[in-house]
Amino acid sequence: LLQTNVKWPLGWPVGGYPGPQGPYYCGAGADKSFGRDISDAHYKACLYAGINISGTNGEVMPGQWEYQVGPSVGIEAGDHIWCSRYILERITEQAGVVLTLDPKPIEGDWNGAGCHTNYS
Template sequence: MSDGSPNKYNFRHDAAIVMEKHKGQEFWFGLEQEYTMLDETGWPYGWPSNGFPAPQGPYYCGNGSGKVFGRDIVEAHYRACLYAGINISGTNAEVMPAQWEYQVGPTEGIAMGDQLWMSRYLLHRVAEQFGVKITFHPKPIPGDWNGAGLHTNVSTKDMRVEGGLKAIETAMKNLETRHKEHMVVYGEGNEARMTGKHETASYDKFTWGVANRGASCRINRDVQEKGYGYFEDRRPASNADPYQITGIIVETLCGKVDGADVFKTVTKAENVENEMVIPVSKP
């Protein structure tokens, strides 16, 4: 702002304060960014112009014509991220056709938000060259179609050593106590995605479990067997702010810090940066 203070959109400032205070925990993050490609009319890219494709089933990690749409864009974006020094670590076609995911991480602390923001910028720039729009709307098509999330993988130094499962279980208890606050900053329109169906948990209730894709937080089966590792928070929507996600997780697990407010929000009208592009309805 004109007085030198961080403006209301600067969630990075507060997250950085919290992470600096708790840097001894050595947080690692990995974010799985889902998104949907749209054509010039706002309809999912590659879908029939006046109708719907075949039901979900053959599209996830698909291969071949009629099963995947826009792979050239995906691979161009991947190369752009590599060239830019972003720690992109994978990509795959998602359950709904024209929907994709890429993974950034693991990265430490505040770097997660920095890298994800730049990867989103590059995605828009690359898609622009193909005449394709990108939406991070968490439920771009109503009905029996999967939504889009930003699954967040988290670990601390205590979780990554032998016996770390106990620290993960403690984290689950702490996350449950602030479930409502997390949901406020986990993305706009997330209620439409988190219905308890389509590999989501209920928006209103916190749950966790091993190898459970329908839980709020999932512990990998291999993590349970080894007794250490990481956990996955499956609640964040695809349009959520990565600084708020990582910031509030650190705050919830380690404690609040004076001078930082990772829970602050802006009104729907003000939230231009995370504005959702909603496709037009077609028969």
């Protein structure tokens, strides 16, 4: 999630960097969790739309969030991820922030993001 005017991660000082990674992962509190309202709104909207979303959590890098879709059967997983991303675009639009799906939105020693898949 990026601040609209500066395209810099939500919760980061403009043009600067937050404290080291670590306490933001699954964090709670206004100084560790940036964008929970957006994550929660997305979760609820996905459930309402019939998307099998099974969880969300704040990630290691501040302003970075993850959500899990599934379990799903067959091509339903692809349909659910596609629709969930559309819903996320709409939620971030309403919240006035920019969504990025860039796997490495910030250069340097900051965790990237991926669309990892678990299967069994």
